[in-house]
Amino acid sequence: MSVVLLLLLFLFLATAALWWRERQRANTLLRQQQTMREELSRSFEAQRVLERTRAAAEERERIHADLHDDIGARLLSLVYSARETAQADLMRTILQDLRDVVSRSRGAPGTLLDVLSEIRSESGQRLEALGGQLDWQQADDLPDPALDHGHALHLFRIVREAISNALRHGQARHIRIRVRVSGPTLMLDLTDDGPGLGDQAPEGRGTDNMRSRAAELHGTIAWDAGTLGGTKVLLQFPLPPDTASR
Amino acid sequence: MSAETRLVADVLIVDDLAATRSWLQRACALAFADARIVCADSLRSGREAARAQLPDLALIDLRLPDGHGSALISELRAARASACLIVPTIFDDDAYLFDALRAGASGYLLKDQSPETLASGLQRLQRGEPAMSMPLARRVLRMAQNDTLSLRAEERLLLQARARGLSPTEAATAANLDRARAGRCIAAIYRRLAGGED
Numbered sequence: 183m184s185v186v187l188l189l190l191l192f193l194f195l196a197t198a199a200l201w202w203r204e205r206q207r208a209n210t211l212l213r214q215q216q217t218m219r220e221e222l223s224r225s226f227e228a229q230r231v232l233e234r235t236r237a238a239a240e241e242r243e244r245i246h247a248d249l250h251d252d253i254g255a256r257l258l259s260l261v262y263s264a265r266e267t268a269q270a271d272l273m274r275t276i277l278q279d280l281r282d283v284v285s286r287s288r289g290a291p292g293t294l295l296d297v298l299s300e301i302r303s304e305s306g307q308r309l310e311a312l313g314g315q316l317d318w319q320q321a322d323d324l325p326d327p328a329l330d331h332g333h334a335l336h337l338f339r340i341v342r343e344a345i346s347n348a349l350r351h352g353q354a355r356h357i358r359i360r361v362r363v364s365g366p367t368l369m370l371d372l373t374d375d376g377p378g379l380g381d382q383a384p385e386g387r388g389t390d391n392m393r394s395r396a397a398e399l400h401g402t403i404a405w406d407a408g409t410l411g412g413t414k415v416l417l418q419f420p421l422p423p424d425t426a427s428r
Numbered sequence: 429m430s431a432e433t434r435l436v437a438d439v440l441i442v443d444d445l446a447a448t449r450s451w452l453q454r455a456c457a458l459a460f461a462d463a464r465i466v467c468a469d470s471l472r473s474g475r476e477a478a479r480a481q482l483p484d485l486a487l488i489d490l491r492l493p494d495g496h497g498s499a500l501i502s503e504l505r506a507a508r509a510s511a512c513l514i515v516p517t518i519f520d521d522d523a524y525l526f527d528a529l530r531a532g533a534s535g536y537l538l539k540d541q542s543p544e545t546l547a548s549g550l551q552r553l554q555r556g557e558p559a560m561s562m563p564l565a566r567r568v569l570r571m572a573q574n575d576t577l578s579l580r581a582e583e584r585l586l587l588q589a590r591a592r593g594l595s596p597t598e599a600a601t602a603a604n605l606d607r608a609r610a611g612r613c614i615a616a617i618y619r620r621l622a623g624g625e626d
Contacts (some may be wrong), residue, residue: 251491254518259447261540274540281519295592302593303562310595311541318593 249280267312274311275346278304282338294368294421296327297334298361301341305359308345314355321362325424327359333422336395340403341372343388344415348374354412363421367401371416373408436460436512436554440483441467442474442500443516444493448539452487452516457548459554460485471495478504479553485554487537490524498524505532505620505622512554520561532622534558534615557611558618565590568617577620583613 257277264270292300298320306316329337341359348354354374361370389405392415396403401419408414439456443449449467466481466497467552471494478486478500486504490497515528516539525536535558537549538569552558560568565587571577574585579587582603589599600610 186530250518250522255445255448258518258540259445261450262447267542270540270542275517277540286591299591299593300562303590303595306593311545316595 214249223304271308271312271349272346274308275342278342279339282335292334293326293328295324297325297329297337301338302359305341305345305357309355309357312349312355314349314357315358317358319358319360324361324363324368325421327422327424329422333399335364336399337370340392340395340417341370343392344372347388347415348372348413349374353377366420367418368421369416369418371414373414374412378412436463436484438481438483438485439463439465440474440477440481440486440488441465441590442469442477442487442586443467443489444469444491444597447488448489451543452539452546455543455550456485456487458543458547459550462466469493471497471500475503478507482508482522483511484508486548487514487516488528488533489516490522490528496524496527498528498533501528501533502531514550514553521563526564526567529618529621530623531562532624533618535618536561545580552611555608555611556615557608558614559596559611560587560590560614560617562590562593568621577617579617580613583617586610586613587617 221297222277254277257273257280261270261273264273265342302316302320309316345357348357354376356375358373359370360373361368363369392403396417396419399417399419401417403417404413406416436459439460441449441452443452446469446609449469453465453467456463463485464481466477466483468477474488474492477483483504486500488497488500488504497515501515504511504513512534513532515525515533515536517536518575519524519525520536520538528536532572533551534556537546537553541549549559565577566579568579569584569587569591574578582605585603586599587593588608589602590596594602595606596610600607605613
């Protein structure tokens, strides 16, 4: 009798042990499945991000092409019908502004020296088209920190607007741009050979934009009478740390 | 190829916008007083015009309603090695501009310039002295860095100065070249880009 009981007990224990082992194995399998599922969804997510990035890039390319074909062509016809070179210059700056918005956000972010080179090239080309001259004076000891798209765009637009003002209000043909650093601060001044502002501070949407862009750069912008006559615009803003040269 | 005073008898202008065609036509008439100027508004009509009379100088827009201007540029280059093939463009960093240079374009002109400025640009191009924009100079320098294009010392100096934003005249001075010599350097680089010898 007790032998039968013992046998039954043994059988019960053996079954229980088997069941326990199977359960453990099933759990492990479940856990593995879970990790695999997570990995899969992670890679799906990565794929989706990749696709989104590609879609965004394609969209930007499409906007760029539209801009070029459509708006570019229409602005070009305005350049052609402009009676005065100043009007044509205005159309060119609109063309340039439009292009910036798209290409600044699609190109690789530049460093300070890259951006300054582009500003120099564009400004020189612009003045040359009007029979004017650019005198660019850049200090040799400038650092070359990376600038993000926003900073680069603000810097571009401030200088472009300052030149527009000089050409429009000052009838300037000779513009001097000096760039130097003082500690962590970049100082950019632009002096024209126009008649100057006199005592009045400049007003208008253009200068408001310049002020708010300077504020976005955590800097300041000021207008003053130039030492050579004309108007002097001084932009100062703190540079990001120069990580590349460390 | 090196003939400085090549005669420009036949000019072809291919652009789909009437306003641009007449603007470019004015510039061509200023630059080459006795030239016959033919205009076309598509790739197809441009090809037809070129079949009737192979041009000495052609201005070919890159974005045409029926295809890319680069196709016509490579056909005209194959038909006449000495032809002056120019891309009129709104932006000197246009993605298609580089393709056009690889297809054999002699250079480009910014089409928003005045007819007078365009005319002197055309004459410089016809003398074999094209310009190179800063974005193009940067791109060519990157190619030289990756060894996909070789540059002579004076060419490198010239392009580095352009890449720093110096004007064409300032860049030529920085590379110790006169403006004409700098232009011929750039022409040689463009020919190499198109896979030719200089």
